[in-house]
Amino acid sequence: MDIIHTPDEMQRWSDSVRALGEKIAFVPTMGFLHEGHLALMREGRRRAGALVASIFVNPTQFGPSEDFARYPRDFERDCEMMEEVPVDAVFAPEPSAMYAPDAQTWVEVTEVTRGLCGPFRPGHFRGVTTVVAKLFNIVKPHIAVFGEKDFQQLRAIQRMVADLNFDVEIVPFPIVRESDGLAMSSRNAYLSPQERERALALSLALRAVRDRFEAGACCAEELVQTAKCVLRRTAGVEIEYVEAVDSVTLERVSSIDRPVLVAIAARVGRTRLIDNTVLVP
Amino acid sequence: MDIIHTPDEMQRWSDSVRALGEKIAFVPTMGFLHEGHLALMREGRRRAGALVASIFVNPTQFGPSEDFARYPRDFERDCEMMEEVPVDAVFAPEPSAMYAPDAQTWVEVTEVTRGLCGPFRPGHFRGVTTVVAKLFNIVKPHIAVFGEKDFQQLRAIQRMVADLNFDVEIVPFPIVRESDGLAMSSRNAYLSPQERERALALSLALRAVRDRFEAGACCAEELVQTAKCVLRRTAGVEIEYVEAVDSVTLERVSSIDRPVLVAIAARVGRTRLIDNTVLVP
Numbered sequence: 001m002d003i004i005h006t007p008d009e010m011q012r013w014s015d016s017v018r019a020l021g022e023k024i025a026f027v028p029t030m031g032f033l034h035e036g037h038l039a040l041m042r043e044g045r046r047r048a049g050a051l052v053a054s055i056f057v058n059p060t061q062f063g064p065s066e067d068f069a070r071y072p073r074d075f076e077r078d079c080e081m082m083e084e085v086p087v088d089a090v091f092a093p094e095p096s097a098m099y100a101p102d103a104q105t106w107v108e109v110t111e112v113t114r115g116l117c118g119p120f121r122p123g124h125f126r127g128v129t130t131v132v133a134k135l136f137n138i139v140k141p142h143i144a145v146f147g148e149k150d151f152q153q154l155r156a157i158q159r160m161v162a163d164l165n166f167d168v169e170i171v172p173f174p175i176v177r178e179s180d181g182l183a184m185s186s187r188n189a190y191l192s193p194q195e196r197e198r199a200l201a202l203s204l205a206l207r208a209v210r211d212r213f214e215a216g217a218c219c220a221e222e223l224v225q226t227a228k229c230v231l232r233r234t235a236g237v238e239i240e241y242v243e244a245v246d247s248v249t250l251e252r253v254s255s256i257d258r259p260v261l262v263a264i265a266a267r268v269g270r271t272r273l274i275d276n277t278v279l280v281p
Numbered sequence: 282m283d284i285i286h287t288p289d290e291m292q293r294w295s296d297s298v299r300a301l302g303e304k305i306a307f308v309p310t311m312g313f314l315h316e317g318h319l320a321l322m323r324e325g326r327r328r329a330g331a332l333v334a335s336i337f338v339n340p341t342q343f344g345p346s347e348d349f350a351r352y353p354r355d356f357e358r359d360c361e362m363m364e365e366v367p368v369d370a371v372f373a374p375e376p377s378a379m380y381a382p383d384a385q386t387w388v389e390v391t392e393v394t395r396g397l398c399g400p401f402r403p404g405h406f407r408g409v410t411t412v413v414a415k416l417f418n419i420v421k422p423h424i425a426v427f428g429e430k431d432f433q434q435l436r437a438i439q440r441m442v443a444d445l446n447f448d449v450e451i452v453p454f455p456i457v458r459e460s461d462g463l464a465m466s467s468r469n470a471y472l473s474p475q476e477r478e479r480a481l482a483l484s485l486a487l488r489a490v491r492d493r494f495e496a497g498a499c500c501a502e503e504l505v506q507t508a509k510c511v512l513r514r515t516a517g518v519e520i521e522y523v524e525a526v527d528s529v530t531l532e533r534v535s536s537i538d539r540p541v542l543v544a545i546a547a548r549v550g551r552t553r554l555i556d557n558t559v560l561v562p
Binding site: 007011018019021100102103104105106107108109110111112129130133134137138140159160162163164165166167249 | 288292299300302381383384385386387388389390391392393410411414415418419421440441443444445446447448530
């Protein structure tokens, strides 16, 4: 497994792989890998001859009051896990190799980033789309795999790829869950044992939504209230939002008359968690 | 010469050229070609095995009160001129092939677009950097040639390329002038014979600046006033700005103690013209 630290070296690596006619799959991550990341990597492995993963905690997608400094990091353990997949090349730059002091270019996707997490994390999606545009130009992949846990991020990236004509196929991958239902996330590491128990409320709320939907409920407001009731039942869970939106435009809907994303963001202690499900009528 | 109308077809053309190990040079234009464009294309020709030019009057870089609708177009004549270079492939999409109705992604370079033409053409540079990012992803060039007449555009694109890690070498090319000094521009076609005469004031003003600089003047304000005096002497020339700025950051300078861009924008009748020169101490 090659470990690469500079954009230039990564570009030359990918050029040489492309010159052999090999397809490159790419999985961008912020590291502190879990089974969810590994599932994305295995999907990339399956779809291409060469597999690149990146480990980069991107400062520009964190707000000033967010958890950039304390975001969990363990590069050695990450490398051991990636060897197992196996990953062919890891791109792990320092922030200074990614952002020049006079950098001043932003890639911004406007509409799909407006709702859901947008108002709660100003600048977040701009940071994400900018760094993913950079990573695509550095890694030059044919396909890139993104998890559906960060559903709004997935839609922003799909929009960016279409709008800016990136010749990269975006492969969405279903949420990977712990055996009790909790969506896997590097931020789960922040949870105390008690918080870990409480965090189950998110997936339980979505389970309740699915059950009601399957029992015939198709009013968006009713389903949102169903989720909120479950969440409110658990002490120490503070709802940021529960929304039902069109699964493509992410605009609010009033009924489930097309594929609808039901998305939750909530705080459990200091930890912000998200989860979602798509209802297809 | 291949004439290509869709992004997808262009990407496949470039893929096949790259698969042969051939280098691609690219010259993006809005068409209505003149000797200035052809000089850029010949430079591209010289530097790479394959040469692509685009002809696309990009709607997103025109303000609502600007000349998008009446911008001069003559695709047949453009093709004849490009055959002569020769250009290998012309990318000439319809606006609908470039912008989906729900397109919502912008590439924005903040600092170098703030001054000079920035305040006079709100949204212009955002339109330019967005379409050039798209064109780079569509044409996949190794190098791209840009004229120094649009100096601020050149700097915005260089910044974007560096900041977003586009693996494209940007080649700047000096301004090409008519024999009497007028900088070549497709918009010169708007000028009546009398306006064509008056338009000379811009290059004469820059000539006067160079003369004074070579005679020892190095105060930016004095050189700016020198240019303004020449421009004011000509009836029918309305100054938009004359500025002396650092040739890299485009920030205003007070003296010519490093390479300094002296840039002019002025209206001659309804036609907006720009010209510039770089003073190197």
